[in-house]
Amino acid sequence: MKNKIIILSFFLIFVLTGMAQDTKESLDTYLKIAAENNPGLKAKFSDYMAAMQKVPQVGTLPDPQFAFGYFINPVETRIGPQKATLELKQAFPWFGLLRSKEDVAAELAKAKYEVFENSKSNLFFEVKTAYYNYYFMEKAIKITKENMEILRIFKNLSLVKIENGNASIVDELRVELELNDLENQLALFIDSKKVFLIKFNNLLNREANELIDVPEELWQDKLPYENVILMDSIYNNNHEVKSIDHKLNAFVNQERTAKLEGMPKFNIGVNYIIIGKNPHSSDPNNGDDALLFPSIGVTIPIYRRKYKAMIEETKYLQSAEIAKKADKRNTLNTIFENTYKEFSDSERRIYLNNRQSEIAKMVLDVLITSYSTNSKDFEEVLRIERQLLGYKLAEQKAITDKNAAIAFINYLLGN
Numbered sequence: 001m002k003n004k005i006i007i008l009s010f011f012l013i014f015v016l017t018g019m020a021q022d023t024k025e026s027l028d029t030y031l032k033i034a035a036e037n038n039p040g041l042k043a044k045f046s047d048y049m050a051a052m053q054k055v056p057q058v059g060t061l062p063d064p065q066f067a068f069g070y071f072i073n074p075v076e077t078r079i080g081p082q083k084a085t086l087e088l089k090q091a092f093p094w095f096g097l098l099r100s101k102e103d104v105a106a107e108l109a110k111a112k113y114e115v116f117e118n119s120k121s122n123l124f125f126e127v128k129t130a131y132y133n134y135y136f137m138e139k140a141i142k143i144t145k146e147n148m149e150i151l152r153i154f155k156n157l158s159l160v161k162i163e164n165g166n167a168s169i170v171d172e173l174r175v176e177l178e179l180n181d182l183e184n185q186l187a188l189f190i191d192s193k194k195v196f197l198i199k200f201n202n203l204l205n206r207e208a209n210e211l212i213d214v215p216e217e218l219w220q221d222k223l224p225y226e227n228v229i230l231m232d233s234i235y236n237n238n239h240e241v242k243s244i245d246h247k248l249n250a251f252v253n254q255e256r257t258a259k260l261e262g263m264p265k266f267n268i269g270v271n272y273i274i275i276g277k278n279p280h281s282s283d284p285n286n287g288d289d290a291l292l293f294p295s296i297g298v299t300i301p302i303y304r305r306k307y308k309a310m311i312e313e314t315k316y317l318q319s320a321e322i323a324k325k326a327d328k329r330n331t332l333n334t335i336f337e338n339t340y341k342e343f344s345d346s347e348r349r350i351y352l353n354n355r356q357s358e359i360a361k362m363v364l365d366v367l368i369t370s371y372s373t374n375s376k377d378f379e380e381v382l383r384i385e386r387q388l389l390g391y392k393l394a395e396q397k398a399i400t401d402k403n404a405a406i407a408f409i410n411y412l413l414g415n
Contacts (some may be wrong), residue, residue: 026213027131030204034127037205041123044116051109059102064090080278089269091299097260100253107250111243117414118239123203125411130200132400132407135214137193139396144186147389151179154385157371158378171378178382182389218399220350221406224413227340234332237414241328248321255314262307267297336412343405349398353391360388 035041067087074081158171198208225233235241271292301307367381 026215027128030131030200030212031124031127033206034123034204035120038123038203039205041116041119044112044119048109048112048116051105051112054105055102055109058105059098061093061098062091064088074276076278077275080275082273083276084274086272086274087269089267089295092266092268094260094263094265097257097263100257100260103253104250104257107246107253111246111250114239114243114246118243121239121411121414124415125407127200127203128407129404130196130203131212131214132218132403134193134196134200134212135218136396136400137189137196138214139218140189140393141186141193143389143392143396144182144189147385148179148182148186150385151175151182151382154381155179174379174382178386218396218403220399221403223343223406224410224415230340230409230413231333231336234336234409234412235329238328238332238412239414241325241332242414244321244325244328248318248325251314251317251321255311255318258307258310258314261310262301262304264301265299267295267299269295269297271295332412336409339405339408339412343402343409346398346402346405350395350402353395353398357388357391357395360384360391364388 065088067085067089069085069087071082071084074083076082155172155175158175162169162172197212200212201208201210223230273292364381364384367384371378371381
């Protein structure tokens with residue numbers, strides 16, 4: 001009996017521990033796979049590339065116009081009848097208009113790029129949290145199974161004492177109740193693990209049941225900056241804020257474009273007239289085609305209401321983006337404070353549950369010794385054992401919550 005108790009106590013001291021792996025290489029590899037394969041991210045990148053193609057479109061001169069005219073009744077001239085005319089005309093906008101349009105398109109494309117970068121940061125956050133949650137489910141399954149083994153040892157111990165007439169059958173039934181609860185909890189953990197496995201693999205766009213390589217013990221991430229400068233860093237680096245800034249720049253340039261649209265436009269053209277020979281003319285130029293020198297025209301934008309409305313439209317759009325930026329900063333501030341609270345809470349829970357686990361182990365050892373000698377406090381043994389399980393699970397959950405909070409702060413920072 002003493003040997004059993006010593007073995008059990010030894011097992012309780014070292015149960016639920018493993019070799020810690022502080023490397024993040026596997027997670028970094030998964031992030032790279034997600035960045036390359038995720039279809040949603042590919043769609044955002046295609047949106048950006050499509051927006052980039054707008055720049056050469058708006059920065060190019062309008063196509064030249066070519067016209068051909070044929071005289072059904074030729075117009076007689078001194079050097080012969082005019083049979084047909086060819087006209088080539090090119091329009092030129094006011095100076096700087098094309099460059100201004102390019103600036104608008106370029107800024108809107110940059111805004112799309114920031115949307116793509118934000119999607120990538122969000123994807124990394126989702127991959128990390130799915131990875132951490134999958135790790136927790138693996139750990140929870142392992143811890144629960146080990147606690148079930150402990151309960152089976154308790155059951156065997158109670159059976160020995162019942163056979164010797166030193167304990168009641170109630171002790172065995174209490175163990176059965178605990179085992180049944182743990183079996184149900186284990187089934188939930190297994191089902192949840194499958195959900196996170198599928199979610200993780202879908203984010204990487206690979207086979208749903210492909211296994212995930214997680215460490216035996218999860219590392220604890222650290223904040224990238226001190227708390228006092230984190231908020232300023234978020235304001236300066238958040239991709240959603242940057243996207244708003246680029247849209248604002250686009251609308252500032254669009255206002256300038258609207259003003260230039262209201263300026264005159266020029267047209268330069270050249271005419272070529274095909275002339276037939278006049279049999280009754282002795283002119284030396286008889287039958288020679290005529291090339292007229294370039295003609296110059298001006299398009300005068302006299303209907304000003306349209307251009308004034310275009311300018312006012314861009315001013316309203318600028319005001320909207322300024323308001324959006326202020327609202328986004330307020331939202332980011334609220335989100336960050338809440339996330340930092342979760343980070344701080346997780347750190348406290350890690351320390352608390354680790355300390356509580358150590359105390360619970362010592363209490364359990366004392367109770368086991370007491371039970372082995374006088375068959376009392378068996379219910380208390382089971383209660384403390386249940387608490388020990390809860391503390392171990394809570395500690396692992398706190399570690400995953402801490403890493404998830406830091407992952408979200410990195411997302412807010414645009415990392």
